[in-house]
Amino acid sequence: MSLPIDYADARRARLDVEFYFAAAHRLPRYDGPCFRMHGHNYRLFVAVEGAVDPASGMVADFGRIQAVVQEQVLARVDHRTLNDLLENPTAENIARWVYELLAPHLPGLCEVRLYEIPGCCVTYRGERAG
Numbered sequence: 055m056s057l058p059i060d061y062a063d064a065r066r067a068r069l070d071v072e073f074y075f076a077a078a079h080r081l082p083r084y085d086g087p088c089f090r091m092h093g094h095n096y097r098l099f100v101a102v103e104g105a106v107d108p109a110s111g112m113v114a115d116f117g118r119i120q121a122v123v124q125e126q127v128l129a130r131v132d133h134r135t136l137n138d139l140l141e142n143p144t145a146e147n148i149a150r151w152v153y154e155l156l157a158p159h160l161p162g163l164c165e166v167r168l169y170e171i172p173g174c175c176v177t178y179r180g181e182r183a184g
């Protein structure tokens with residue numbers, strides 16, 4: 055027997071959409087090998103949160119999120135040199151830059167998570183320090 059759910063009693067949910075891009079960078083203020091030009095296969099998660107619309111059953115269309123990230127971010131970074139876009143392209147600074155590019159186009163954007171190497175990621179939520 056199926057459990058009756060009143061979908062008009064809307065709930066919040068969070069969508070996480072995964073992307074990959076390859077890019078080169080160097081860290082101009084780093085005392086170590088990352089000072090030199092090198093590359094990464096970056097793994098990017100974009101999170102959107104909001105109310106589940108009772109009519110569509112969705113917070114947002116996954117396809118719309120994919121299209122916006124492709125247009126606003128991947129088209130700018132994939133197989134590019136990140137130093138042409140950012141003066142100091144650390145994972146932290148790239149994540150913030152991605153968030154700010156997406157925010158005007160993705161209502162409910164709440165988090166950007168960027169893996170630079172397997173096992174090491176930065177999570178950015180637009181919060182101020184201090």
Ligand SMILES: Nc1nc2c(c(=O)[nH]1)N=C([C@H](O)[C@H](O)COP(=O)(O)OP(=O)(O)OP(=O)(O)O)CN2
Pocket residue numbers: 081087088092143144145146170171
């Ligand atoms: N907090 C941060 N730490 C580091 C960042 C960063 O953006 N934020 N970036 C780097 C470098 O970009 C570096 O390329 C990271 O790689 P590394 O630690 O050297 O790991 P690799 O897998 O590339 O190294 P191997 O030498 O192949 O093991 C460093 N830290």
Ligand SMILES: [Zn+2]
Pocket residue numbers: 079088092093094
């Ligand atoms: Zn690096």
